Amino acid sequence: MPVTIYDVAREAGVSMATVSRVVNGNPNVKPLTRKKVLAAIERLGYRPNAVARGLASKKTTTVGVIIPDISSLFFSELARGIEDIATMYKYNIILCNSDQRMEKELQLINTLLEKQVDGLLFMGAEIKEDHLQALTSASVPTVLAATRDADNTLPSVTIDHFQAAYDATKALIDHGHKRIAMITGPINDPLGGLMRYEGYKKALADAGIPLDEKLVAHGNYFYESGLRTAGEFLKLSDPPTAIFAASDEMAIGAIHAVQDAGLNVPADIEVIGHDNIRLVEMVRPRLTSVVQPMYDIGAVAMRLLTKYMNNEHVEEHVVLLPHRIEYRESTRPREN
Amino acid sequence: MPVTIYDVAREAGVSMATVSRVVNGNPNVKPLTRKKVLAAIERLGYRPNAVARGLASKKTTTVGVIIPDISSLFFSELARGIEDIATMYKYNIILCNSDQRMEKELQLINTLLEKQVDGLLFMGAEIKEDHLQALTSASVPTVLAATRDADNTLPSVTIDHFQAAYDATKALIDHGHKRIAMITGPINDPLGGLMRYEGYKKALADAGIPLDEKLVAHGNYFYESGLRTAGEFLKLSDPPTAIFAASDEMAIGAIHAVQDAGLNVPADIEVIGHDNIRLVEMVRPRLTSVVQPMYDIGAVAMRLLTKYMNNEHVEEHVVLLPHRIEYRESTRPREN
DNA sequence: GCTCGCCCGGAAAACGATTGCAACCGGGCA
DNA sequence: TGCCCGGTTGCAATCGTTTTCCGGGCGAGC
Numbered sequence: 183m184p185v186t187i188y189d190v191a192r193e194a195g196v197s198m199a200t201v202s203r204v205v206n207g208n209p210n211v212k213p214l215t216r217k218k219v220l221a222a223i224e225r226l227g228y229r230p231n232a233v234a235r236g237l238a239s240k241k242t243t244t245v246g247v248i249i250p251d252i253s254s255l256f257f258s259e260l261a262r263g264i265e266d267i268a269t270m271y272k273y274n275i276i277l278c279n280s281d282q283r284m285e286k287e288l289q290l291i292n293t294l295l296e297k298q299v300d301g302l303l304f305m306g307a308e309i310k311e312d313h314l315q316a317l318t319s320a321s322v323p324t325v326l327a328a329t330r331d332a333d334n335t336l337p338s339v340t341i342d343h344f345q346a347a348y349d350a351t352k353a354l355i356d357h358g359h360k361r362i363a364m365i366t367g368p369i370n371d372p373l374g375g376l377m378r379y380e381g382y383k384k385a386l387a388d389a390g391i392p393l394d395e396k397l398v399a400h401g402n403y404f405y406e407s408g409l410r411t412a413g414e415f416l417k418l419s420d421p422p423t424a425i426f427a428a429s430d431e432m433a434i435g436a437i438h439a440v441q442d443a444g445l446n447v448p449a450d451i452e453v454i455g456h457d458n459i460r461l462v463e464m465v466r467p468r469l470t471s472v473v474q475p476m477y478d479i480g481a482v483a484m485r486l487l488t489k490y491m492n493n494e495h496v497e498e499h500v501v502l503l504p505h506r507i508e509y510r511e512s513t514r515p516r517e518n
Numbered sequence: 519m520p521v522t523i524y525d526v527a528r529e530a531g532v533s534m535a536t537v538s539r540v541v542n543g544n545p546n547v548k549p550l551t552r553k554k555v556l557a558a559i560e561r562l563g564y565r566p567n568a569v570a571r572g573l574a575s576k577k578t579t580t581v582g583v584i585i586p587d588i589s590s591l592f593f594s595e596l597a598r599g600i601e602d603i604a605t606m607y608k609y610n611i612i613l614c615n616s617d618q619r620m621e622k623e624l625q626l627i628n629t630l631l632e633k634q635v636d637g638l639l640f641m642g643a644e645i646k647e648d649h650l651q652a653l654t655s656a657s658v659p660t661v662l663a664a665t666r667d668a669d670n671t672l673p674s675v676t677i678d679h680f681q682a683a684y685d686a687t688k689a690l691i692d693h694g695h696k697r698i699a700m701i702t703g704p705i706n707d708p709l710g711g712l713m714r715y716e717g718y719k720k721a722l723a724d725a726g727i728p729l730d731e732k733l734v735a736h737g738n739y740f741y742e743s744g745l746r747t748a749g750e751f752l753k754l755s756d757p758p759t760a761i762f763a764a765s766d767e768m769a770i771g772a773i774h775a776v777q778d779a780g781l782n783v784p785a786d787i788e789v790i791g792h793d794n795i796r797l798v799e800m801v802r803p804r805l806t807s808v809v810q811p812m813y814d815i816g817a818v819a820m821r822l823l824t825k826y827m828n829n830e831h832v833e834e835h836v837v838l839l840p841h842r843i844e845y846r847e848s849t850r851p852r853e854n
Numbered sequence: 855g856c857t858c859g860c861c862c863g864g865a866a867a868a869c870g871a872t873t874g875c876a877a878c879c880g881g882g883c884a
Numbered sequence: 885t886g887c888c889c890g891g892t893t894g895c896a897a898t899c900g901t902t903t904t905c906c907g908g909g910c911g912a913g914c
Contacts, residue, residue, distance in 0.1 A: 186870055186871080187872095188871095196894085198894090202871070203872095210893085212893090229631060234870030234899090235870080235872075236871090237569050240872095240899075251598070253597070253813075262615065265615050269614075275612065278605075279601050297568045297610065438800075441802065460741075461800070464767070464770055464771075464797070520900095533863065534901080536864075546862060548862065551863080567901070570900030570901040572901085573900080573902090574868075576869075576902095856914090857913090857914095858913090859910100860909100860912105861908105861911105867904085868903085869900105869901085871899090875895090875896095878891105879892085879893100880891100882889090883888090
């Protein structure tokens with residue numbers, strides 16, 4: 183039978199209330215009394231029951247995290263940022279994989295609310311009406327990380343995907359390319375799929391380069407799909423001279439497709455990836471990539487959430503983190 | 519104010535006890551009554567409070583997971599295995615990063631026990647006396663994943679690291695190599711550092727090849743350390759003709775070191791990695807590697823834990839999963 | 855027609871904390 | 885000497901469930 187606050191109270195000759203005060207660092211306790219209580223706690227090996235505490239105080243110091251797939255390089259880095267900041271603020275994380283399946287996402291939200299989490303951190307692709315409804319069905323603050331809902335009703339932390347794709351495409355254009363292929367994400371991913379594609383299109387348009395549908399493919403962010411779709415590009419009668427992929431894995435797949443075709447990166451074809459995951463440094467040639475600060479996105483999102491949980495004032499609930507392009511050997515050195 | 523079981527009871531015209539029975543699927547409820555209760559639940563949008571439930575039932579359906587670093591490819595895959603099985607058995611996961619720091623590990627164990635987790639899944643390198651003591655200070659079942667304590671007092675799920683390293687080294691020997699380098703893990707890692715090293719030594723000894731200390735380096739499992747230590751090997755007057763690394767990242771680093779020196783893998787130097795993370799398919803040449811089934815280790819560990827939590831009988835508390843070598847292009851085709 | 859069980863469902867006691875409120879205790883001040 | 889006051893402490897209600905124990909009602913067997 184575990185020792186309870188009552189046992190400590192008896193042992194120390196005080197009331198439960200006093201023990202509770204000592205445990206919670208309430209200053210209204212005489213130093214001598216505090217010492218007695220602390221001694222009793224030590225002697226008995228008392229460990230406060232967080233569940234009971236949660237029931238009484240209506241706070242669990244736990245936040246729910248819904249993530250598409252923790253085994254993904256991208257999301258695991260994000261998760262690390264989340265967890266670090268959570269720890270810093272004394273919160274624990276209940277981690278759930280959703281596989282982006284809506285049904286599972288909704289169910290997870292519900293489960294987490296049942297567990298009385300103090301806040302919710304949500305990652306996913308599309309945010310539908312059902313999500314919003316589920317998320318607001320209880321009054322726990324929610325923050326979206328690396329995602330946004332269509333009309334920005336929920337707080338979120340992302341980068342400007344449109345601009346990022348624009349920049350990457352522009353960089354390729356500045357290198358003199360006219361035939362620039364893009365491997366984007368699934369069409370149902372508003373940010374990774376659509377926004378990046380839009381940025382690509384805009385950059386082409388601004389440069390007066392006509393869009394060629396044959397140079398656009400949709401991948402699933404994984405290596406395989408990059409390898410495959412880039413392979414298709416190379417079979418065209420008029421193949422691209424540069425490729426921009428919406429994920430690093432796909433970009434690396436593209437590089438290998440190029441190499442397998444006996445061509446050289448970057449001499450024959452330049453490649454730019456997206457996200458700048460750790461992987462980009464582990465391939466030859468090392469991959470030029472749009473830096474999406476995953477760790478920071480997670481960290482900032484969690485920080486934001488703590489503010490909501492403490493009822494602190496936040497001035498801007500939609501935060502855009504800066505991005506930039508990290509140039510490596512999969513693109514040719516710039517002129518300047 | 520959220521709706522409670524009491525509200526539901528009033529709405530349905532029954533007692534709290536009956537509502538509880540319905541919610542928990544207790545069969546002792548007349549179908550008609552059940553229907554009334556279910557209707558009331560629906561009408562009110564009742565969501566059971568898991569904290570209160572946990573207090574009353576002394577079960578939280580939550581397990582604590584202590585992991586060195588979730589952003590590592592190796593551990594995130596493991597975590598995925600854990601989470602999948604946990605979900606399957608209706609458990610949630612509280613995920614904590616330890617960075618292998620003992621102090622933090624002990625503190626995390628304590629926090630998780632305070633939160634009344636029903637079980638603990640621990641990953642780390644070395645298990646010391648302090649760990650054992652902390653882990654047994656409450657009576658929640660614990661399983662080690664991808665780790666073992668020195669005298670196997672705790673349940674654990676791993677592969678046979680000694681044999682795995684032996685096999686890898688042997689494969690290299692069978693290819694005719696005499697100068698085989700090893701990049702192993704830190705010396706304070708009993709499995710990844712020591713055991714693998716022991717297996718390597720034994721294989722050499724069995725083949726009558728003298729151990730050359732200059733061909734042994736300790737890395738930290740990361741790419742960088744593979745790149746660096748392999749670079750050192752190549753500077754030797756009598757460099758190795760094969761390298762076995764205790765992690766895939768280090769192996770890939772080694773490959774790049776070799777390539778950067780103008781040599782060819784596998785023609786000049788063969789390389790074998792360890793773990794078979796997803797990365798091995800994303801480099802050229804693709805990496806031959808010892809398969810450590812991370813996902814399965816996590817899954818099996820979690821499954822084992824559920825058995826302990828349900829007081830089911832388990833016949834073998836130390837489980838060794840099978841390993842094998844997956845041959846790819848970083849080694850030369852075998853003769854047979 | 856009566857008794858014996860068996861279902862069902864209710865009352866109420868845990869579960870282990872937090873917390874508002876009241877009480878107590880000296881000391882300072884008038 | 886009496887009163888007020890601030891700092892400490894205790895009492896007891898409360899949080900929202902689960903679960904034990906009990907009793908009422910009803911069908912069946914004799």
